[in-house]
Amino acid sequence: MLHTDPANSKTLGADLRAIRKARGVTLTDLAERLGRSVGWLSQVERDLSDPSVDDLRKISAALDVPISMLFSHAAAPAGEEGFVVRKGARRSIGNREAGLVEELLSPDLTDDFEVVHSTFEPRSDIGEAVARPTQEVGYLVSGKLDLWIAGRKFTIHPGDSFRIKGEVHRWSNPYDEPAVAIWVIAPPVY
Structure with a gap:
């Protein structure tokens, strides 16, 4: 059942x-x-x-x-599981090789989308451009981030948002402070 x-x-x-x-x-x-x-x-x-x-x-x-x-992650308090993800209970996702630290904000991966908290470390760069069969919307909370979408370069500032609809894209944080973004990705990729 x-x-x-x-x-x-x-x-x-x-x-x-x-x-x-x-x-x-x-x-x-x-x-x-x-x-x-x-x-x-x-x-x-x-x-x-x-x-x-x-x-x-x-x-x-x-x-x-x-x-x-x-692997399992911190259990939510009774009555919150499946509804609330506390800051200390987020699951780390992705890898840190390029200087990107990601945490899943969604309670699990069973929705049609996922919400991710991304921290781009100072002086980090993804390297090669990527494309994935997703629609993504991001919102920059703090710092600055250089973003290339379909060959066009944008510098994203706090409060700015952006959309990627399957286009080839890449990012770089050539600045001295971390950049923090919230991403909504559909369908889930992690």
Whole structure:
């Protein structure tokens, strides 16, 4: 039986299913990549079976997500799970290699979108431009950020917002202070 109560949606299985679907990967495809049965994977997604740490490593690699996304995070107080994410309970997502620290503000990954808190460290740069099949809207809370969207350069200041609709884009924070942005991304990519 599927749970529709938001308090029951913040599970490894629900997040795994959301990530898999956002990547356009079927149960059969992922099971084959993992060398596991569709039945086992289905049980993991329904929280009827717990994968080993080695399984989680394979799943994170197959879905191209950091393994930390698949580990449990701080539990919300009774009555808040699925509704509220406290500052100290945010899940770290992405990687810090380019100087970007990201935290998931959404309670889980089961919605049609995700909300992300991004901190671009001083003197950081993504390097190569990226494109992903998403629609994204960002709002800069503090600092300054250089952003290239579809070949056009913009310097974003606090209070500015921007939209990326699948275009090739890149960012750079050549400034001396961190830039903090809130992003809404659909469909979820983490």
